[in-house]
Amino acid sequence: MEALREKIRQEGEVVSSSILKVDSFLNHQIDAGFMMEIGREFAHRFQDEKITKVVTIEASGIAPALTAAAVLGVPVVFAKKTKATTMDTEVYVEQVESFTRGTTYDIKVSKKFLHKEDRVLIIDDFLAYGHAALGLAKIVKKSGAQLVGVGAVIEKGFQSGGELLRGQGIRVESLAIVERMEEKEIIFK
Ligand code: 5GP
Secondary structure, three states: OHHHHHHHHHHOEEOOOOOEEOHHHHHOOOOHHHHHHHHHHHHHHOHHHOOOEEEEEOOOOHHHHHHHHHHHOOOEEEEEOOOOOOOOOOEEEEEEEOOOOOOEEEEEEEHHHOOOOOEEEEEEEEEOOOHHHHHHHHHHHHHOOEEEEEEEEEEEOOOOHHHHHHHOOOOEEEEEEEEEEEOOEEEEO
């Protein structure tokens, strides 16, 4: 998606050769209009898949997942990282390694919101090593639902997540794939 690559070029900050910061439109402030464009692009790419639900992880996955779900006309379910006292006790749980924090955490989805009849699109902000997406994919599998694919706003092609997911036969659609990052330049695939 050329508009996204251009936005990353203009506003992205290379924190290190492996971490990209896009706080101005995705991870802190959200460019709502641009997020609609992202949602439309995901919806277009998966338009023939009869998706019934979009699944993501709080917090940064919610914005692109919500706009894609709005265009597809389906609900979005976000996995929770903390267990609120209000959360249902019947939940699917998976452990995920955090790329940005270097720790592991549990993700939880209430059994009420995923069913075996569902056709699920997983959406996240970044695809790095694939831990978050694989955790979600395992939850989808446990529920008996069908995983249709994974959509990442930004894939870092030099990390192994994309290869790992595609190697498992999962369709992965990334709107921008970063090949490498240098201090003053971001090179796309
Ligand atoms: P993975 O689970 O694929 O290793 O990492 C994906 C998750 O880590 C995403 O949900 C995202 O929040 C975070 N992440 C991974 N790499 C980056 C990055 O370069 N920048 C930002 N802002 N988040 C990242």
